[in-house]
Amino acid sequence: MKKGKRMVKCIKMYFYPAAVFILALCAAIPPAFGAGLPQTAHHSGGDKAAAVLLAEPAAPNGGRSSRVQSAENSAKRSRVAIIIDDLGNGMKGTDEMFALPVKFTVAVMPFLPTSVKDATRAHELGLDVLVHLPMEPRQGKPEWLGPGAVLTRMSDAEVRKSVEAALDNVPFAIGINNHMGSKVTGDERVMGIVLAVCKERGLFFVDSHTNYRSVAGRMAQEIGLPPVENHIFLDDVHTSAHVVKQMRLVQEKALNQNYCVTIGHVGIHGKETAAGIRSGIAVLKDSVEFVGISELVKDQWKWNSRVTLP
Template sequence: MQPVRSDIDRPLGRNAPQGPRDRRPGWRDILLTLCAVAVFAASGAIALRERPYRQPVPVAVSEPHAAPQPERSSAPRDATPSITRLNPAAGSPGESVVIVRDPSALGQSTLLAHLPDPELVEETEFGPLPVRDAAGRRPFDHYARPWSGARGARIAILIGGLGISQTGTQEAIRKLPPEITLAFAPLGNSLTRWMQTARREGHEIMLQVPLEPFDDSAGGSGRHMLRAEAPAGEVLRELHWNLGRITNYTGVVNYMGARFTGDEGAMALLMEELRQRGLAYLDDGTSARSLAEEMAREKGVPFAAADTVIDGERTRDAILDKLDALERTARAGGFAIGSGSALDVTVDTVAAWAAEVRKRGIELVPVSALADDPEED
């Protein structure tokens, strides 16, 4: 007698009902097929787009009425999109075109940051001088470091005196984050090499120009200094000598200069030259008598002023007190600027502070981001 087998003992497929199977698709089959078709169609549409899917493109829209040209803003420079309104085209009355440009597309490529743009250089007996190009483009715009454009509290720090000490310059570039703006002294050594290193590391740079102080008892406290009562030709020759020492900078910052910056004629001459060359001016905050802001506004030069010198007292605690004051100023007014020198204690203190200040909701920005630019739309 054969034992009775349960269903689990039967070979698969044995006792299955015979006859034709029903091959009509069920609702699940139909749904899966539709999903596959939709995915394939979407993939094909993306692949055949004229431009990459995530690439930002200029946006052009029509407005029903022509709009006047926008007034220039005196607000601090930021990275918000610029809007240009073009006059109505012939034969299209009552319409204007609005072009929105992404600011991240402007400026110098990071891969070429250490190289001067040949269109922004004038070759002279003093070396390559910065100059606007044929279209009016400025070194101030091209060499500026990009930033977020956010409207929170912002602080810019300028550290000057680079190029004087080889070790100090190397340490400043190595330790300071790229958001810190660096200023080179024209009498320094190996300036081109250090400029290129700083630019490769992402720093915006400026050039310090020695200006005549009140106390010059040492008898010419600096070669190639600009003097308030010197003839205009001499002032310009000394300025050009300084400007030709490096390239790729956004503007100049005074080194000393209480006498010069307080002289209206001397500052008018300086600012007119900076305007023509497309450079900014930063007042380092060391002289209460400076006419720099007034003359920069009159001549149309991008201008910024330091709120405080952070290392007047060369101790870590004193520098931190000044940095704390800058934070309070930035929270109250939106932004603040501090200036200092490439001293070991200054560099170390600023580097440590910069690593922490972001956690407190402060954005570090380059000096150019906080400049009052008369030419900004």
């Protein structure tokens, strides 16, 4: 009997403290994950929201967790900068280009009837503006150049005067690209002056790449400017089907090297080019990001443009 009482006493001595410990431990454990999730998590898009909440603790001070941000942007998409050349003369396709559903860049020729209007319209739509500077080609008709052209026979002072006048004529320009110009972009003397004006005004130069022996990129780097160049012409054949084909090449180039600069045109076949670009955008939009040239230059070459007017 005494032995039984001692056994009961021992059980009480060890059992009660253990029970108290287990109860305290249970109180400290949080409720099962998901117990407090709102019911809306079961509706459209809710599974994704619930998964994020389960995988990621709340950020302090009511902010968004950086890990959630990185999960949503798990990989930075390759970038495409479309430049549309030859605006400034009310050419076909102008309105269709302005109606494109993505960011692009407008290259406006100076001293033409709609130069200021087109540059202003682009700026008001949040688009980048370049001066599409006429430059002497190796071949081609002089009348294709338009007014204010830069020629290799000009003196240093004349080249500078032409570049500065063109920049003064096109408002909101953040850079220059060449219209034609296969002869000028191979001429170190003339390109040196063009690039010097760009640097003085906080601009950059986009080599349209009409000359595969262009010195523009190398010389730009030598004076601290970004070596920006066109990779693909979209409308070297004037059909919308060809433009769509070229847009696929743009996608391939962008995915391979993380970015691509491409050029199309308004003009006689401007509507076909615009239609092809629009179709291409629909195909590419889930794999690349369309940006203005300034955004690409800032991201790719860490260039912060500080446009300075005289």
